[in-house]
Amino acid sequence: MSSLKPFDLSVYVITDNRLSQGRSIEDIVTGAINGGATCIQLREKELSTRELYNKAKLLRELTRRQGITFIVNDRLDVAMAVEADGVHLGQDDLPASVGRRILPPQMILGITARNLPQALQFERDGASYLGVGAVYGTETKDNTGTPIGLQGLAEIVRGVKIPIVGIGGINAQRAGEVIRAGASGVAVISAIVAAADVAAATQEIACAVNEARLGPDS
Amino acid sequence: MSSLKPFDLSVYVITDNRLSQGRSIEDIVTGAINGGATCIQLREKELSTRELYNKAKLLRELTRRQGITFIVNDRLDVAMAVEADGVHLGQDDLPASVGRRILPPQMILGITARNLPQALQFERDGASYLGVGAVYGTETKDNTGTPIGLQGLAEIVRGVKIPIVGIGGINAQRAGEVIRAGASGVAVISAIVAAADVAAATQEIACAVNEARLGPDS
Numbered sequence: 001m002s003s004l005k006p007f008d009l010s011v012y013v014i015t016d017n018r019l020s021q022g023r024s025i026e027d028i029v030t031g032a033i034n035g036g037a038t039c040i041q042l043r044e045k046e047l048s049t050r051e052l053y054n055k056a057k058l059l060r061e062l063t064r065r066q067g068i069t070f071i072v073n074d075r076l077d078v079a080m081a082v083e084a085d086g087v088h089l090g091q092d093d094l095p096a097s098v099g100r101r102i103l104p105p106q107m108i109l110g111i112t113a114r115n116l117p118q119a120l121q122f123e124r125d126g127a128s129y130l131g132v133g134a135v136y137g138t139e140t141k142d143n144t145g146t147p148i149g150l151q152g153l154a155e156i157v158r159g160v161k162i163p164i165v166g167i168g169g170i171n172a173q174r175a176g177e178v179i180r181a182g183a184s185g186v187a188v189i190s191a192i193v194a195a196a197d198v199a200a201a202t203q204e205i206a207c208a209v210n211e212a213r214l215g216p217d218s
Numbered sequence: 219m220s221s222l223k224p225f226d227l228s229v230y231v232i233t234d235n236r237l238s239q240g241r242s243i244e245d246i247v248t249g250a251i252n253g254g255a256t257c258i259q260l261r262e263k264e265l266s267t268r269e270l271y272n273k274a275k276l277l278r279e280l281t282r283r284q285g286i287t288f289i290v291n292d293r294l295d296v297a298m299a300v301e302a303d304g305v306h307l308g309q310d311d312l313p314a315s316v317g318r319r320i321l322p323p324q325m326i327l328g329i330t331a332r333n334l335p336q337a338l339q340f341e342r343d344g345a346s347y348l349g350v351g352a353v354y355g356t357e358t359k360d361n362t363g364t365p366i367g368l369q370g371l372a373e374i375v376r377g378v379k380i381p382i383v384g385i386g387g388i389n390a391q392r393a394g395e396v397i398r399a400g401a402s403g404v405a406v407i408s409a410i411v412a413a414a415d416v417a418a419a420t421q422e423i424a425c426a427v428n429e430a431r432l433g434p435d436s
Binding site: 048049050051053074075076077078080081091092093094095098099101102 | 266267268269271292293294295296298299309310311312313316317319320
């Protein structure tokens with residue numbers, strides 16, 4: 001961890017071109033950044049490597065200019081190729097320990113965890129942060145299984161030292177309770193990517209995150 | 219090039235599970251190795267990263283045991299993860315120059331080239347060898363365009379210093395003329411992977427390669 005630059009998972013937006021209603025990935029990401037996203041994950045399963053690389057290069061420029069953390073899903077090679085801040089590996093991707101071994105040490109390694117035993121293992125394997133969920137039921141990601149709920153999330157937050165981002169069915173109404181359960185941030189796909197006004201939708205979630213951090217008395 | 223171990227492209231077998239008629243990738247590769255394959259490329263477009271990684275680990279063990287060169291198609295990260303000998307990048311994959319930049323220097327970088335200007339560019343970009351074709355018409359790979367023929371192949375062989383493996387529609391009948399045109403080896407998919415007897419089909423091609431090298435008088 002010591003070699004990593006600080007990163008801010010507060011409002012963590014994951015792309016999904018299938019939900020973008022014809023808008024380009026860079027348009028969605030620009031809107032998210034304008035609305036206060038702190039971290040962008042490029043997650044596109046239907047592009048060739050070359051297409052993904054070209055999109056990743058574009059997003060790397062957009063995010064670097066704004067000081068936003070940029071993560072590539074699954075493709076460690078593409079993440080390295082564009083000098084992304086890191087890579088996120090799900091359970092169908094390379095194992096966490098293998099990812100940590102081949103990733104340059106200054107790069108962030110995010111790993112998906114569904115329960116505390118997994119979270120503890122991936123922390124030992126060298127994960128920089130964990131994406132934990134699904135917190136709520138969701139249609140966006142495949143195979144997410146039974147939602148773990150806020151209690152499941154809080155249990156993992158208490159069990160590990162690395163930052164946790166909640167994922168799965170999170171929207172502006174729910175973002176506050178995810179933060180209050182101890183998450184460092186909320187990962188959002190459809191509530192932002194499918195929104196008619198991406199910047200406004202992101203801003204609503206960013207406000208909910210900030211309010212939750214200020215606590216019940218503010 | 220100086221940091222690379224020597225590699226033998228003579229009989230270069232590329233996997234394709236869609237042509238394997240229900241046999242496992244490792245069964246096909248075992249047959250190919252038994253028949254005299256000198257290089258195996260794992261090329262599977264329909265597996266998740268985790269599945270590809272698991273297959274690559276298996277093939278790395280099979281090939282290492284026999285001293286066979288092992289190349290992973292497209293996925294530089296998977297190639298690194300299993301300590302393959304190298305990676306092969308096609309025109310939908312990472313650009314050659316980017317691949318060379320992020321690949322460890324001791325790993326082989328193979329690049330697909332379709333004409334002499336491309337071949338010269340990829341040689342400058344740091345390719346260790348080139349896969350050149352399609353030499354003949356083929357149904358196996360997408361978007362290979364008009365076949366370049368033996369003359370097109372010979373022109374590229376004369377133009378670059380790095381080894382060339384011919385690809386596209388090569389079978390036992392054609393392997394000899396590809397070698398006589400100057401190729402260091404023949405890359406074969408369907409003539410081996412779809413064969414009822416993979417070892418026998420490989421051996422037939424290996425014999426044709428060896429005979430062509432002995433020249434017309436032998």
